[in-house]
Amino acid sequence: MSHVSIALTPEQQQLETAVARFAARHAPVDATREQLEALAAGTLPPWWADLVDNGFHAVHLPESVGGQDGGLADMACVLEAAGAALLSGPLLTTAVAGAVAASLPGCPAADTLLKEIAAGTPAVVVAAEHAQLRGCRDEHGWRLTGTSGLTPGLCSAQRLVVPFADETGARLWVVLDAATVEVESRRGTDLTTDLGILRLHDHAVPGAATLTGLDADRVSATTVAFTAATAAGITQWCVDAVTEHLCTREQFGKPIGTFQALQHKAAMLLVNSALATAAAWDAVRALSAPDPDQHRLTACSAAVMAVMPVPGLVLEALTMLGAIGFTWEHDLHLYWRRATSLAASVGPVARWTRALGELSSSATRDVTVDLGVSDADFRARVADVLDQALTVSDKGFGRQGDYPEFSVGARRELLADAGLIAPHWPAPWGCDATVRQQLIVDEEFGKRDLVRPSVGIAEWILPSLIAAGSAELQQRFIPATLRGDLAWCQLFSEPGAGSDLAALSTRAVRIEGGWRINGHKIWTSLAHRADFGALLARTDPDAPKHRGIGYFILDMRSPGVESRQITQSSGRAEFNEVFLTDVFVPDDALLGEPGAGWQLAINTMAHERVAISGYVNIDRMGALRELVRTSPDPDPVLHAIGEIDAYTNALKALGVRETLRLLDGQAPGPASSIAKVATNVMLRRAAELTLGLTGPLALESDSRPPVVAPYLDLPAELIGGGTTEIQLNIIAQMILGLPRK
Structure with a gap:
């Protein structure tokens, strides 16, 4: 496996493997091809009962209603594996309906729906932005009139979660029994999933079918998160298919995977797949947070990074497969069609970039890792040292430069003696901090708004001195560098x-x-x-x-x-x-x-690459944010901010995922090389958008806010730590395993 997966824990990895094996046994793509007409008509796939028996469709539902009592991330793993295996039918739509209903504890209609879904009843949630349904009260409940708009999975669903506006314009949701309504079937782009339109005219719905308290933003965020997980699986299939093809297909007497142009394209496919996976995972993870802004932020990012780009990524895979990928017999077109359908179901992309641009003015993605109450004694020691540090001050800047993190004096010496400048280093220079303890140190500095001292370039060098230098060299150089006396x-x-x-x-x-x-x-x-x-x-x-x-x-x-x-x-x-x-x-x-x-x-x-990938934490949009405040037409600027934020959020999620892997005791993954390439892409795009939108500000080298000055410094960030091309070589050969020349 050469791709990056949503699954982080061994249990989640085993779950994905189980779904993949189920698909290979019950729903191979050749069998799916034979069922395309029936699937388009809304007939359940022949393996649906077996899937229900395995509980894959209800992994995320409470055990009290018949589910597996797992989390939303577990369901995302199922959907990712299903996307990679091209598992047809109503799994995605049913999973969304189950997650939506599970967000309403104490609602009788939701409880009934959950039990039905757990028992194997397929369901679908009609998107509020596509539906045009109105409802009027009567003595028994509601009478609905209008249309759902094009809805994937509508024909196969037996329960429909439908939004409508009441007489006051308020949005409400009800559960409909598909047997009581008529659905018009349409020929869908995705050949493995049905497509339909619900039309109602004065349709009676009992009041007991109302999903009380359901929030449209929550529905949207859940739908996008699960759709993104499915799309991530498609990108991962593409990475694996391309890798296999490049390793086996020969031209001019050697595997075409030795051609550098194809190596770089394959490596970029992996980078974009990893970002899509990270954004999808983050959107699912955020659904457990209490802050609705976090739901919206991550949903926007997932739509932009994990759903909308996927048709293009599949097309890129096709170009690497060559003409064979453009044939009906090759499976790629089925994945391509599904990716296109998924993107259409949540699009257009401008909706999400603008929404994210607006959100970013008041909210940022919280990537804090919950460390619980573990290492309480260590945290207490760190807190005590930092409280002491607040009582003393430094005297000025040291040898490394005139930035706050390079200040020298009593405070820095106190932190150096306590091992808190580089806590992961061994004692006596650090405190042998584990990954969890390093995060605790970061948290405690953040709580006090204390600037954490840096040793600059020495952060990359001194680990080698610790690993291979003599005791005399270590004692000569390390303490003085930590104090800021050496550059x-x-x-x-x-x-x-x-x-x-x-x-x-x-x-x-x-x-x-x-x-x-x-x-x-x-x-x-x-x-x-x-x-x-x-x-x-x-x-x-x-x-x-x-x-x-x-x-x-x-x-x-x-x-x-x-x-x-x-x-x-x-x-x-x-x-x-x-x-x-x-x-x-x-x-x-x-x-x-x-x-x-x-x-x-x-x-x-x-160490240098990891440090440079930290550039993602630097705000690149000062000029654009100022432009939003001053421009008579802020709309294009909001779209640009949203695009950059989506990319940045995906990069942050990639880092958080790697942190969680390390906390779980797993070996470091390929995140540093992937993040370096992705950061370079983000930096260049941010610069292009800024220049394209700020106009005359770029005429002045010292403009306020600065535009040209950071742009002219950009090559240092792009080249430092190894050029993008070198990193792509590393990804292609060391991670994907493509052959060397």
Whole structure:
């Protein structure tokens, strides 16, 4: 499996596997093809009773009504697996109806509906935005007139949850027995699901059928979340299908998966699939939150990131499969049709981007992880230190720069001595904090509005020093760096190597007592201010490309070290090229063995990528938010803000998911590489939208709010930590397993 799944826990993974096996046994796609006409007419698939016996349709319903007593996330896993397997019929619509009814405890009509659904009765919820139904009271309840609009799953449903407006314009919901109404069947885009329109004229509905207290926004959020889970399954099928094809299809005597263009397209498909999965998962997760704004925020994001783009992603998969994917015999067109239908059922996309743009002015996605009451003693110790920190102050900025996180003085020393600047590091520099404890530290800083100190670039370097440096080196460098007394730089990139780091040519020749180093480094951030640098140099020119590389700690004041600042297009000069001429580095400044530097460098870059993916937490829309307040036509700006926020929320969800995986004791996944690529896409899109909408503000380099200044600094973020293209190579070869040349 090369895709990213909604399932996080082993139990959820087993649930998805069980659904996939059920589909393979009872509903293979070949069998579904034979049933297309019957499915379009609303006939239940022949395996429906077996699915009900397994309880898959009622995983999320209370045990008291006959359900499995699982959570909404468990149902999302079922729907994701069903989407990947092209499981036909009314599973999605019935799952939505069950979740909607379960949100109304104490409502008799909802309780009855839940019992019926758990027993196997298929159901559907008519979308409020599509329905045009009005109701008038009579002595027994309501009389309804109007139409439902096009509704997937309407013909196969036996219970219909229908919205209508009463005489005052208020929206109410009732449950209808499909046997008492007529439904007009329509030919649907999705060949595996029926489509119909309900038309009512003075139809009598008993008052007891009213779903009291049902909220239209809750219905919409639930529908989008479950639809997104199904769509995520489709993207995952595409990733797996494309990966298999690229590994087996040959042209010019080799697998086409060796072609870099196809590797990059496949890697981007995985990135977009991962974002869709994260957005769908987050929308489902938010339904358990008490704040309705969180429901709406995540529903908007899921619609934009996990439902609306999926037809295009399937089409992208088709282009990689080639002409074979464009044939009726290939299954892809069935997935394509379903993806198109799902997107149409919640569209248009402008509805969601505008709504999210409006919401973002007053609400943000809460990505806090509930840590419960565990590690209470650790939390108490952290709280005590931070309370003490509030009573003292720093004296000014340190060596790393003039930002609050680089302040030095009594407060920083107190936090450093307590191990709270880098709590995940081992004692005595950190406190050996687990993932959960690191989150506790973050929470406690946040509660006090305390700026958490940073060691800057050293955050990427010192873990290698901890892993491979001598006790003397560790004691010399780590405490002083934590106090802010030392600044660092990273001497990796070279003019002739670019992103191909292993092709470096800087030479380190062993001499008495150490090494003589000659070479040329470039794009070295803050080298002109650094006291020390992490330096890669080739110690064995005859060794294979990724071997024979040493990882050195270089004193930037050593004879033969010359730094020249590089002025960027923005006018700033934060980068440097560094010339090394017969520079002596003592033996004890070599970390590990002379040829072990490559793995240490990989570890450093992994820390760098994680740090750079944190750019998602920086607000990129200051100019757009100001424009909303001042523009006579804010509508295009709201759409732009909504688009960027949807992408940002999906990225945040990706990070939260990885955190939860680590909390569960699982090994790190591919999130850092995926997040780096996705962050670059988001940064470029945000810049394009800002430039396109702010107009004359971009004429002035120092405009307020700033437009051009952050745009001209954008390359540093896009290139730092490895270009997008290099990350796509990593994703294609290391995650998808596509063949190397």
